[in-house]
Amino acid sequence: MNATPSSRPIVSAAELAEALAGPRPPVLLDVRYRLGGPHGRPDYDAGHIPGAVFVHLDAELAGTPGERGRHPLPDPAEFGAVMRRAGVSADRPVVAYDGDKGWGAARVWWLLRWTGHADVRVLDGGLGAWRGPLETSAPEPEPGDFVPRPGGLPLLTADTAGEFARSGLLLDARAGERYRGEVEPIDAVAGHIPGAASAPTTENLDAEGRFLAAEALTARFTALGAAEPGTEVGVYCGSGVSGAQQALALELAGFVPALYAGSWSEWSRDPARPVATGAERG
Structure with a gap:
């Protein structure tokens, strides 16, 4: 079955830098995550792309571990609240990145696409591909309006x-x-x-x-x-x-x-x- 996405699901570091400097910058989500290791908040605090909001994969992009697995899908309402706190709105682009293999960033990409967001991409190469400045202060974004509607992906x-x-x-x-x-x-x-x-x-x-x-x-x-x-x-x-x-x-x-x-x-x-x-x- 062939895909007909509205846009490529990845963005280069150069394209991201241009978008961040434009009139309609994307919401940035930092989803650094290590399988079996500590989450990436300390790495985020040490330096992240300016404006990026940290999202905790285990606590905010998954439900409680149990019979449905180690990272079951989060409750859509709770996921929506997390995304709104991060500044995600239905009509604003979102770019997610992580520090290793694209796993964490792709998790939020998939969840947002599954719940109906039309413009979500992953930074190709993750933070390692970024050549711009980093910051250590956490932003306080304006709350978004995104309301999840599951069913956007099979x-x-x-x-x-x-x-x-x-x-x-x-x-x-x-x-x-x-x-x-x-x-x-x-x-x-x-x-x-x-x-x-x-x-x-x-x-x-x-x-x-x-x-x-x-x-x-x-x-x-x-x-x-x-x-x-x-x-x-x-x-x-x-x-x-x-x-x-x-x-x-x-x-x-x-x-x-x-x-x-x-x-x-x-x-x-x-x-x-x-x-x-x-x-x-x-």
């Missing part, structure tokens, strides 16, 4: 993800060794959803941490079967964070993916759900 559940792996193309965005079940550093069970194909997010980026050109991404996902006639594409990861980065890469490549937000951390909690190991899709 979403999979545990029940539909298993069926999707059989009827469509379900991509596993985790590292290959986790997909194969050789290691599992976080969740209780190792392996992958039967029928899913391995597609690590690291292969979406170049050596400098920027997304590959759209043509290269299209070739990558086409080789995995995404362009087969009638094929719908879905993606999951460990807990729905890196999977959002994969969803962004798929959109760059021209596809409209469905995200399984609960991902492996939800799937593997239920012993009745099947688990595959090894390099084959199962």
Whole structure:
């Protein structure tokens, strides 16, 4: 399925600097996040792009961990309140950035798109690509008016993800060794959803941490079967964070993916759900 986004989901550092100097600057969201590590507030306080508002991924972009996984979708009303406090309005562009691999920034990009915001982009290359000044003081933005309306992007559940792996193309965005079940550093069970194909997010980026050109991404996902006639594409990861980065890469490549937000951390909690190991899709 081909995408028809209103604008590219990424923006270069030069384009961002120009937009910030223009008459309608975007809302800036700093979503620095480390898998399994401390959140990025200390890094934000040490230096961030002027005007950026810090958003805490675990506390503000996810619900309470539990049966729905480690990073379940936040309550839409609570998410909307967080975005309004950050200055997000329905008619104002938003740019999100992080410091590593685009995971945190893509999480808020996906959530805003899913809840109906039409103009959201991720800074390509993250903070490392920024060549402008940094500041240490936190801004106090005027409250925005954004009201979430879920349903703007396709979403999979545990029940539909298993069926999707059989009827469509379900991509596993985790590292290959986790997909194969050789290691599992976080969740209780190792392996992958039967029928899913391995597609690590690291292969979406170049050596400098920027997304590959759209043509290269299209070739990558086409080789995995995404362009087969009638094929719908879905993606999951460990807990729905890196999977959002994969969803962004798929959109760059021209596809409209469905995200399984609960991902492996939800799937593997239920012993009745099947688990595959090894390099084959199962």
